[in-house]
Amino acid sequence: MIRYIIFDMDGVLVDSENAIRAASIQMFARRGLAVSHADFIPFTGMGENRFIGGVAEKYGISFIPEMKAEAYAIYDEIAGETVVVHDGVRELIVKLKERGYKLAVASAADEVKVRINLRCMGLSAEDFDSIVTGNDVTRHKPDPEVFQIACQNLGGRPEQAAVVEDAVAGCRAAKAAGMLCFGVAGTFDREALKNAGADFVVEKTVDILAVLLSLPQ
Numbered sequence: 001m002i003r004y005i006i007f008d009m010d011g012v013l014v015d016s017e018n019a020i021r022a023a024s025i026q027m028f029a030r031r032g033l034a035v036s037h038a039d040f041i042p043f044t045g046m047g048e049n050r051f052i053g054g055v056a057e058k059y060g061i062s063f064i065p066e067m068k069a070e071a072y073a074i075y076d077e078i079a080g081e082t083v084v085v086h087d088g089v090r091e092l093i094v095k096l097k098e099r100g101y102k103l104a105v106a107s108a109a110d111e112v113k114v115r116i117n118l119r120c121m122g123l124s125a126e127d128f129d130s131i132v133t134g135n136d137v138t139r140h141k142p143d144p145e146v147f148q149i150a151c152q153n154l155g156g157r158p159e160q161a162a163v164v165e166d167a168v169a170g171c172r173a174a175k176a177a178g179m180l181c182f183g184v185a186g187t188f189d190r191e192a193l194k195n196a197g198a199d200f201v202v203e204k205t206v207d208i209l210a211v212l213l214s215l216p217q
Contacts (some may be wrong), residue, residue, distance in 0.1 A: 009107035011166030021080035023075040047108035050116040088206040104130035131179035144177035
């Protein structure tokens, strides 16, 4: 019986990939390096250290923390206009809470980015029972640590939890944690998510409610 829903943030509750890519491209440009949106795709869902660091390594430069701090500062400035909140997710959160589910956000992104995204949604950390970010883990997806911590914070067992993910690394992490996994097609296609272990693949995040209601209660 599923009683705990753990949401990834980027690509699931909001679409912020273009925003963080744009911020990171501006950051690299200020450092004299021209990079493209496509450069970031292999590092999606792995946390900003790898997201930015992987691109830096591709171009032969060393990642330093100041790169991420600068990218986040730019992101904060442009988020209001560039972060897209997925249709119906606020209403979905309300419906799930009304049905007694405990909710968590478990994101590879740093806390500062998660809080900016929540602000864009018109929500805060208090609207969830647990918030786990990249600052809370030592190992990033596809390692299951972030989901394991979220489940522990909710007071549940892995078999009682469902993860909602849009990235291959996240789906692999969810299954490694022993949890049900919803893949949201978009960042990656349906086949890639299924191959990564997703139990169900939906077109939109809000579609998980119908599937949840069809499961044994």
